[in-house]
Amino acid sequence: MKNGISGRTRVCGIFGCPIGHSFSPAMHNAAFTALSLDFVYVPFLVESENLRAAVEAVKALGLAGVNVTIPHKQAVMPLLDEVTESAALIGAVNTIVNQKGYLLGDNTDGNGFLRALEEETRLTPTGKTVFILGAGGAARAVAIQLALAGVKKVYLSNRSRERAEQLAALITKKTKAVAEVVSWPDGKEEDWRLTGALRSCDLVVQTTPIGMYPDNSLTLQLPEGIFRPGLVACDLVYNPVETLFLKSARQAGATPMNGLGMLLYQGALSFEQWTGVPAPVEAMKKALIASVYKLTG
Numbered sequence: 001m002k003n004g005i006s007g008r009t010r011v012c013g014i015f016g017c018p019i020g021h022s023f024s025p026a027m028h029n030a031a032f033t034a035l036s037l038d039f040v041y042v043p044f045l046v047e048s049e050n051l052r053a054a055v056e057a058v059k060a061l062g063l064a065g066v067n068v069t070i071p072h073k074q075a076v077m078p079l080l081d082e083v084t085e086s087a088a089l090i091g092a093v094n095t096i097v098n099q100k101g102y103l104l105g106d107n108t109d110g111n112g113f114l115r116a117l118e119e120e121t122r123l124t125p126t127g128k129t130v131f132i133l134g135a136g137g138a139a140r141a142v143a144i145q146l147a148l149a150g151v152k153k154v155y156l157s158n159r160s161r162e163r164a165e166q167l168a169a170l171i172t173k174k175t176k177a178v179a180e181v182v183s184w185p186d187g188k189e190e191d192w193r194l195t196g197a198l199r200s201c202d203l204v205v206q207t208t209p210i211g212m213y214p215d216n217s218l219t220l221q222l223p224e225g226i227f228r229p230g231l232v233a234c235d236l237v238y239n240p241v242e243t244l245f246l247k248s249a250r251q252a253g254a255t256p257m258n259g260l261g262m263l264l265y266q267g268a269l270s271f272e273q274w275t276g277v278p279a280p281v282e283a284m285k286k287a288l289i290a291s292v293y294k295l296t297g
């Protein structure tokens, strides 16, 4: 926003419940200020029974677009005019773009992860072998987008094996990648398939909340010798800045990446769809870091 709200100000926002702790308003409003764009980004507390009315309001009020977060990412899909191929495969929408009254749903989480990976580690997915720990919503976005971006092999490991099996079947059916499920590392006994898969991968992505603030002392019980130079190790957790998973990776010479970049670039990609201009990434990152880490000091 340049000089406050005017008659021409375009409105963006986020629909969720709860919404009070979202970092998106700080990040997007900093971006609008940095570029002197006459836009504003507002948090909207939307209860499930009001989701349809809220989506209709995007059209009725002429909002430029909104983000969608818990618990509406799946429920919003049938309320839109169209969803992108990747959002349909991921099974969740986090961004709605109002194209003159036609609502397009997209999912920028997976592409946000890919952009962070490229910017921070220079790893290109084509032909690579990846290992995903977890099979929840974030894992789906990351695994499917990596598969669409050309990875050759996706190993999946989840505490509830059935969820990993479902994701593996989807990836193998709908993308050119081959997905395989291996056991969850419970630290009890050595599993040669799990160890072999972890040793063969170029990229390992930790997508569970294990090790997240305030449980910083928790970590996964991975087999010995997994982390090594040449491996890229990502943890989608961004608070703390370095989880024990990432600390072990760094100490063994692997390239670590935390979840802040994914959070930043999923926002940057939404911003670019609403405004049509490149996102001011540095300004967004500064605002994000200030709001994420002020919560815990």
Ligand code: NAP
Pocket (backbone or CB within 6 Å): 109, 133, 134, 135, 136, 137, 138, 139, 158, 159, 160, 163, 207, 208, 209, 210, 212, 236, 237, 238, 258, 259, 260, 262, 263, 264, 266
């Ligand atoms: P979700 O859909 O609820 O999935 C949670 C996943 O973690 C499932 O695979 C679950 O396994 C597993 N899990 C949870 N607690 C576990 C435990 N104690 N032991 C083993 N596995 C456990 O959640 P989500 O949306 O995917 O989010 C997961 C994490 O990613 C959170 O920490 C979130 O903050 C982070 N995230 C980061 C970004 C980013 O931009 N950096 C974006 C989205 C999410 P089961 O299937 O067995 O329950």
